[in-house]
Amino acid sequence: ADSAPLPAETEATSPPCSTFSPTRKVTLITHNLNLEGAPLFLWELAQHLAAQGTAINVISAQEGPLTSKYKSVGASITIVNIDSLWKAESSPELGREITHLGQKLDFSDSELVIANTLSCFWGVHLAALAKKPSLLYIHESTTPTSFYHGHMAPATLALIQSTFQLASHVSFLTEATRAYYRTWLGSNNHSINPGWIDVGAIDDFLAKNSREALRQKLGLSDDEKLVINIGSVCDRKGQHIFIRGIDLLARFDPALVSGCQFFMVGGRDTLFDRD
Secondary structure: OOOOOOOHHHHOOOOOOOOOOOOOOEEEEOOOOOOEEEEHHHHHHHHHHHHHHOOOEEOOOOOHHHHHHHOOOOEEEHHHHHHHHHHOOHHHHHHHHHHHHOOOOOOOOOOEEEEHHHHHHHHHHHHHOOOOOHHHHHHHOOOHHOOOOOOOOOOHHHEEEEEHHHHEEEOOOOHHHHHHHOOOOOOOEEOOOOOOOOOOHHHHHHHHHHHHHHHOOOOOOOEEEEEEEEEEOOOOOOHHHHHHHHHHHHHHHHHHHOEEEEEEOOOOOHHHHHH
């Protein structure tokens, strides 16, 4: 679908991002505070900002175990109910609900609003309403239509797609991901910024945990092969294909499968998980 202008209810102008300098206060917007890939990505950014003396304000749609970590760096945390956004039947209605949400929040002392993932498109609109610059991190290699299929009314997609021009800047991890959003991006408000990994933490874990001890903990014998699928279990990531692959392998080479253990890491309490 072609990009569409913002409904009047959320008409706003995002100020351009200024030249980089240490920011006094940043508002981070996340869909949850769980120990998952994207929220952990944001938490690592928060640690970096806090170490530079930046005050952190977190707005999350769900509580979670990262709450205590954010509090350890002096962050303030606000939990918001965004159920009304998912129930909107049209872009104008979605715009009105975002406006109502914005009236309950205070961005007055924030110099930058950072919205993390496509799930937090609404954070960019809140920033625009508050006339604050916004940075949107996109991790998802999929279109808004596919991402929100079955979760948002199709008539709300025009507003969601408008997010990518409304944002002061959109950051992608790879060109392959950015390609999904080219239709809706502004001419000069996006870039590729490869992500970061706390390699030191991985090295520390490896130093403290031997391969043999970990295999014993998982109940693996010395000759068993371990096959792992890692990532939040959800329909978008399609772990059912992993299951089908195991099934096919078991039919074609049962001897090989009998010597393997298959793990999925990242389970959640959802219908997809249970299926």
